Amino acid sequence: MSMEDLHAVPDPSVGDWLAPRLSGDFGAVGWTVPRGYAAYARVLHPVNPEPAAEPTTWAGVCARTGRTAHALMQWESITTPAPGTVGLPLSGEGRWDEVQVERGCLAPQALSPLLDVLAPFTADHDGPQACHHALWEGWGWLAGTNTLVVAFRDGPGPHPRTPVWTELPEVVEDALNAPRLSLPGREYLLFAGPLHAALGMGDRVTDDWFLPQSPNLLWPADRSWCLASEIDFDSTLIGGPAELIAAVLAAPGLEAWPVDEDDDLSAFADHLNT
Known part of the structure; x- marks a missing residue:
């Protein structure tokens, strides 16, 4: 080690x-990271493509599956192609199986x-x-x-x-x-x-x-x-001063979104990609 x-x-x-x-x-932001900070950010974990797949981001996954990228999107939801989406290899659960996090x-x-x-x-x-x-x-x-x-x-x-x-x-x-x-x-x-x-x-x-x-x-x-x-x-969630969270959201190499203490990140909370 x-x-x-x-x-x-x-x-x-x-x-x-x-x-x-x-x-x-x-699933609540404030259940995971302490409440009381001025601002919060959600840093999405990098997408790991299969060897034959092109590197991508969560937003890139949404572009391929016809889903909507937003602060509370959930991986299971965005990797399930929208009706009418074709050309993606799918797992037994109906999700795009060339990407994972x-x-x-x-x-x-x-x-x-x-x-x-x-x-x-x-x-x-x-x-x-x-x-x-x-x-x-x-x-x-x-x-x-x-x-x-x-x-x-x-x-x-x-x-x-x-x-x-x-x-x-x-x-x-x-x-x-x-x-x-x-x-x-x-x-x-x-x-x-x-x-x-x-x-x-x-x-x-x-x-x-x-x-x-x-x-x-x-x-x-x-x-x-x-x-x-x-x-x-x-x-990954971060709470801190507003200036810090603004720097996280603007940082190159990170895919991050602003969130609030009471936002829900549980598996079925992505109401835009149902």
């Missing part, structure tokens, strides 16, 4: 401010530019106590339940190198042994470190095989903003 520049937080009370500011039904994790190609936007709004963003990074305790790799991949070569030639499996880093063991940050329905391991250390979170399966995992919660020491990647969501 790789958790460079992070250290485990032994006292989860640093997150006690979160729960009182979370409310609403499952990852839930619960903001991929590095979006996380990196987002952290760059957050940096000017984060005091001492390179400092060892700049931010708190929280990971949901249920990710399989935290418990050492990786899938074993066996490589082989059929025919002459050199055999593939045997993977060297890495050990659990001490910082993760420390976090696993520490009290959890407890929020409604979720328990988290808690770390502290520089803002951009979020890019080093994940499973270092072997020396040359890294599976990134963005923080499920991330906030600076002064709590001036907060980021949340709920494990069941295909987008």
Whole structure:
């Protein structure tokens, strides 16, 4: 695993401010990221095309499926072609099957530019106590339940190198042994470190095989903003000052929309693409 520049937080009370500011039904923006900020943004997770498909965005998916791109669109809705749309390969559920998005994790190609936007709004963003990074305790790799991949070569030639499996880093063991940050329905391991250390979170399966995992919660020491990647969501939410949210919405490399505290992001809330 790789958790460079992070250290485990032994006292989860640093997150006690979160729960009182979370409310609403499952799917509400304010159920996922704390209420009370001046503005909010929804950052859509990047679209992962199949090898034969062209790279695209959520808006690009809508253009192909005849759906409407808007702040509360849902992946299942926009990948289901509108009546009369032809020429797309479909899954058994009737959805365009050449594209997918990852839930619960903001991929590095979006996380990196987002952290760059957050940096000017984060005091001492390179400092060892700049931010708190929280990971949901249920990710399989935290418990050492990786899938074993066996490589082989059929025919002459050199055999593939045997993977060297890495050990659990001490910082993760420390976090696993520490009290959890407890929020409604979720328990988290808690770390502290520089803002951009979020890019080093994940499973270092072997020396040359890294599976990134963005923080499920991330906030600076002064709590001036907060980021949340709920494990069941295909987008990441950010609350903060209006100036920060405007910068997120304008940032190149991000597909982001403004949202409000009470907006519904549950699976059946996309009323424009039914």
